[in-house]
Amino acid sequence: MNDITTNQAPYSTAFDLFQHWCNDGYPDYVTGVWSTDGSSYNLTVGVTNDAAGEAGKKEILNLIEDDTSVTFAPQTFTHDYLMQIQEELLPYFEQDLGLVASGVYDRENHVGVEILTARANEEATLIFIAELQAKYGDAISISYTENYVTLTDELHTNTTTVLIEPLSPSATGTPFSPLLAAGLILIPLLVFGIYFALRRRFVPVLQTNAGGTVAQSSKLSVKQVEEIVKESSLTISKEVDERVMEGIGKVIR
């Protein structure tokens, strides 16, 4: 992400500058960008409500030829910070907490977090919500939804990023019959038992980067796989080291 400096070529309109930000990242003082009047020509740029924001406004006006195409709105949280929150929320979608969507809302200057109403009073969900509120305060806004839309891609309204994740069966709010509940408990137990009885026969052997082999006593979890990938940097040959340094030497000469 680059800071915008006044020695760069000016942009015709706010939209041109916005496109530049889309590629190179928003400046620190920007909180968000949205359409002022529904067109892509006139944009409102949210800026932090402090000295940096004030300086940023002047900088933006210097960068745009048609400065009537931009309006400013003072806001609290920077866009980078909201994106960071959005990123921190991603792993929670894999937990059974009733979290169904989240997104950075530029105009509202918060991260919207949507929780399934049917799960709202469950202990795990309540703790999750309380933790979010304690950690992020006004930077997040919790809302509840009855229905669940099974979209997998972003919604392009005034929202920068919206995640919609698949709904787990237990999150539908449908009441269970006792028979179904018993089946749901017994079947996994049975499968689990069979798996434990058989698993030692299907133990794979993992070859390591160093060439050794590691006999796995149990199946690898996703977390373990992630750790293996992280530790799996490949080694470049010494010949390349020499070629690079030789290349640099030529440049210096």
Place this chain on the structure above:
Amino acid sequence: MDKTQLSQLFSQVQQGDKDAFTQLYHDLKQPVFTIIYRIVQNQTIAEDLTQDLFVKLFTAPPDSTVKNPRAWIFQMAHNLVIDTLRKAQPVGLDDVTLAAEECINTIVIKTDLERAIATLSCTEREILSLRANAGLSFSDIARITGQSLSAVYRSYRKSLKSLQTLLNGGTL
């Protein structure tokens, strides 16, 4: 190495400081090479591209306005690989990779992990490595690859799941 240290090194490299460049090279060569290799799946091409990247980095390092120099380097690696693959064949990136994979028998694949990674698509391999080996944030990866944040995250999780299946002896 944090952002400040990296920026400091880059400003020294801008002034032609060879020692600073050497330090930069030794700190970054492994993740850069890993990512390039994972995309092109060819040792020779990956080494050549890594060499090109670092020589370019020395001749034109990022200026002080670049806020995240680490992400900038991997953006540069991404662009270099894409340019090279496009020049090689005027077809889609994944198609090029498939063609490269036909030659895979000639490459010594060191580990089961690399064999499993080779089954992922080109984009999946890049996202996986940018996250796991370069340690970039999902937002930075989204910017580098031109994909949405959610698409990047889903791709990463899907890749880990696929690798889990393969490393546990299953098939996809």
